[in-house]
Every structure is written in C-alpha cells, then in structure tokens.
Amino acid sequence: xxxxxxxxxxxxxxxxxxxxxxxxxxxxxxxxxxxxxxxxxxxxxxxxxxxxxxxxxxxxxxxxxxxxxxxxxxxxxxxxxxxxxxxxxxxxxxxxxxxxxxxxxxxxxxxxxxxxxxxxxxxxxxxxxxxxxxxxxxxxxxxxxxxxxxxxxxxxxxxxxxxxxxxxxxxxxxxxxxxxxxxxxxxxxxxxxxxxxxxxxxxxxxxxxxxxxxxxxxxxxxxxxxxxxxxxxxxxxxxxxxxxxxxxxxxxxxxxxxxxxxxxxxxxxxxxxxxxxxxxxxxxxxxxxxxxxxxxxxxxxxxxxxxxxxxxxxxxxxxxxxxxxxxxxxxxxxxxxxxxxxxxxxxxxxxxxxxxxxxxxxxxxxxxxxxxxx
Numbered sequence: 087x088x089x090x091x092x093x094x095x096x097x098x099x100x101x102x103x104x105x106x107x108x109x110x111x112x113x114x115x116x117x118x119x120x121x122x123x124x125x126x127x128x129x130x131x132x133x134x135x136x137x138x139x140x141x142x143x144x145x146x147x148x149x150x151x152x153x154x155x156x157x158x159x160x161x162x163x164x165x166x167x168x169x170x171x172x173x174x175x176x177x178x179x180x181x182x183x184x185x186x187x188x189x190x191x192x193x194x195x196x197x198x199x200x201x202x203x204x205x206x207x208x209x210x211x212x213x214x215x216x217x218x219x220x221x222x223x224x225x226x227x228x229x230x231x232x233x234x235x236x237x238x239x240x241x242x243x244x245x246x247x248x249x250x251x252x253x254x255x256x257x258x259x260x261x262x263x264x265x266x267x268x269x270x271x272x273x274x275x276x277x278x279x280x281x282x283x284x285x286x287x288x289x290x291x292x293x294x295x296x297x298x299x300x301x302x303x304x305x306x307x308x309x310x311x312x313x314x315x316x317x318x319x320x321x322x323x324x325x326x327x328x329x330x331x332x333x334x335x336x337x338x339x340x341x342x343x344x345x346x347x348x349x350x351x352x353x354x355x356x357x358x359x360x361x362x363x364x365x366x367x368x369x370x371x372x373x374x375x376x377x378x379x380x381x382x383x384x385x386x387x388x389x390x391x392x393x394x395x396x397x398x399x400x401x402x403x404x405x406x407x408x409x410x411x412x413x414x415x416x417x418x419x420x421x422x423x424x425x426x427x428x429x430x431x432x433x434x435x436x437x438x439x440x441x442x443x444x445x446x447x448x449x450x451x452x453x454x455x456x457x458x459x460x
Contacts, residue, residue: 087117089195090235093141093163094202096194099132099177105169113171118238122166122173133190135178137202138238139165139448143176144201151178158452162205165448172445174238207458224298227266227340228291229373237429237440244404249432251381252400252408253370255441257358257425257456258349260295261312261367263321265329266341268303284335290322315348315367324391339375344388346370347396354457357422370396370428378434399427413444423447 087095097116105113105122114121114128116136128134137143141163148154148161153176158164165174180190185199197203237243244250268275268289278286289302292312299312316322325342332338346369350362360366372384379387381401388395399412415424423446431438450456 087193087195087239089197090239091204091233092195092197092239093138093204094195094197094200095136095239096133096180096190096192096196097136098192099128099130099134102128102130105171108169111168113173114177116175116177118241119175120172121175121177122168122171123177128177128179133180133192135180135183135196136175137163137178138175138236139163139443140205141197141202142205147184147200147202150184151176151182153178160205164452165445167445167449174445174448205458225266225269225289225291225301227269228262228264228293228298228301229343229376231260231262231295231345231371232378232436232439234428234436234439234441237442240440243438243440244429244431246403246405248404248438249402250400250404250408250429250438251398251432252412253428253430254397254399254412254424255426255428255443256347256349256360256368256396257447258347258353259311261292261315261346261348262295262343263290263292263312263316263325263346264341264343264373265289265325265338266291266343267339270303272303285330288329288338288341290325292316292321311348311353311365315365318365319367319393321393324393328387328391337375341373341375343373344369344371344391344393345373346393355455357454357456358417360417361419366394368394368396371434378436380434381430381432384434396428401432404429409442413442414446415444423450 099114099116101115103113105111110125111122112125114123119136119138143157143161145161148157163176165172265288267287275286291298291301293299294312299310329338329342346367348365348367349360350365351359353365369388372379372387385395400408409427409429412427416422417424423444425447426441426443428441
C-alpha cells in the first residue's frame, strides 16, 4: 500500500465466491475488504479501484459509475449486510476511471486524483464564556495522536510471532493532556529559569484530537468537556506530580502527553452513552519526548497516576482468532454493537498498530443516525 490510510486505491481481486441463495451477485475480496458485486463483471486477479467505507465520492463520479443509490448521506460509502455477508467497499473497473493511460500499480493511492477523501466529522468549536473567539497558537510539542490504519489496508501487519495487546475501541471523542515545552518563553519565564526554576520551560496543555483547547501560557476556554474531565480527574496535578518525579529533566525532552477517549452521557448520543449518567474517560497511550511507550510502561504509568485505561481484551501472541473473538461484541447488556478493537504490539512500535472496525457498528450507526467519532 502506497498510503495505508487511503480510502481509494488500486487493488487486486483476490477471490470471488458465491453467496448462498443468490444467483446474480457474488462476494469479492480485495486485501481484506469485501464487496458484493454483480456476477460476471470481475475476474480473480483483476485490478480495480477499491473505495472503502466512509470514503466520500464526488457526486459527478458517483453518478457516472452508477453507485449514487448505494451511498449514504453526503456521498459516503456505507457498509451493508446482505444474505449474511458484509459489503464494505465499492469496486470500480479501471476502464471506468476518468484518467488517460497512466500506470496503475497495485496499492497505488488515487484519492487526490479523483477528489475522493475520508469523511471526518466537523471539529467541535468552543468559544469563551463571553462568546469571543481568540487568536490561539498551537504548541508544536503538543502532538496530535498518531493516525493508525484500518487493518484491512494492512492485512499482513501482524503474524503469530508478534506479541500484542487487543483493546476495546470506545465510541467517544478523543482527548489529550500533557506537560510540554512552551513554544516561547516570556520575560518572566526567563527570569524564573535564570534563578533555577527548571520547570518554567514547561506548561500544561489539553485538547481534542485536532484542536488545542487551552494552555497555561495562553489561557483556557471557560468551559468544555475536555476541561470538565480534566478537573473531575485532577489530571493537571497528576501530570505535574509524575513529571516532577523525573530524576533527569532531559529525559522529558519536549514533553509528556497522555491520550484517551471521553465517552458517556452527551458525547455520542443516547445509544452510545454506555449506560453512564455522566462523562468518563479511559486512556490508551503515552508519549514521552515524541516516542510512544511500550504497553508495560503505559499501564504502569496510568496505575501511578490513578487513571483508567481502555479495556484489555487479550494479551499474548497474535492470531486471527484472537481478533475475531471480540470484534462482533455488543455493549454489555444491550443489542448495541461495539465500534471495534485496536491491536497494538506491546513494544509501542507505531508500525505495528491498527484498528479493526465491527461491520455491525457501521450498519447500526447509519440506521440509528449515531454521531461520528471525533
């Protein structure tokens, strides 16, 4: 794969298989994606354009390809279940692409060339208590969480020699909290540093996945869910306490950031409140000086900070069965499907982490008009 996060790429049809009690359709697989297709259109080994779930297709192309009736609102590719099989992508013959004759290699990302992109929910915008918007400069040391791929795009990421941890993917909103180096020192900061205050170079920062919501140096919004959770769990004080336990400040480098998911009442609608009456948070990763920590270091750090972590479903050597066992689970005590799972190598290696989405979640979320993750 040229781009493991692509939602529109050239792929080879690996298999075509019959569907029980279906005479006109069959099931095609590309990488690990499955698609219900009309019989006698494709052959095994054919190169096709594979457009996966949550890809947004320009209307002119959707009409040209005759797939507009198969898309959800906003021209987004949907997951469907028909005759007990899942269709998670749309396959387009290369002869139908509006390109001159150019090289179409397997794995080539052609999102940009076709104007196809992955749907992203609108960012939650927050104003201060007086309704004013502020000019705010992001701290470059407060990193956005690594965007890891859907495992269907990288089906050979793990093998049976890989020791992994499989955790539950929560349907909520992403959050990050950190103590990081300030982007710029004020005159007062420089004076404090001159007189030996080594921590004056660092500040507390928090935010959503994409947007920094506030910091010690630039102030905070009057209220938002990230600040509310921070105060409920005393996250700022807990971060400073563990930071100041570092024997050598150089080990901290550019900063210390924890990543979690806020969920519960009022986050993703009533269906995904997880039976909570309030908001809660569970953490899933830790970054120190730009490096993600191993699962062991992460868990130990969260225990010291007395913060919750995402549910660990399995820890051990990877197998396909270990994933499938938990993928199709419903939220306990309900018929509401979990969003999916995350599979991560215990070392914290970013080349060995991927998500696996429960196809029943996609179907349920569309029918119930469930808000998208942030």
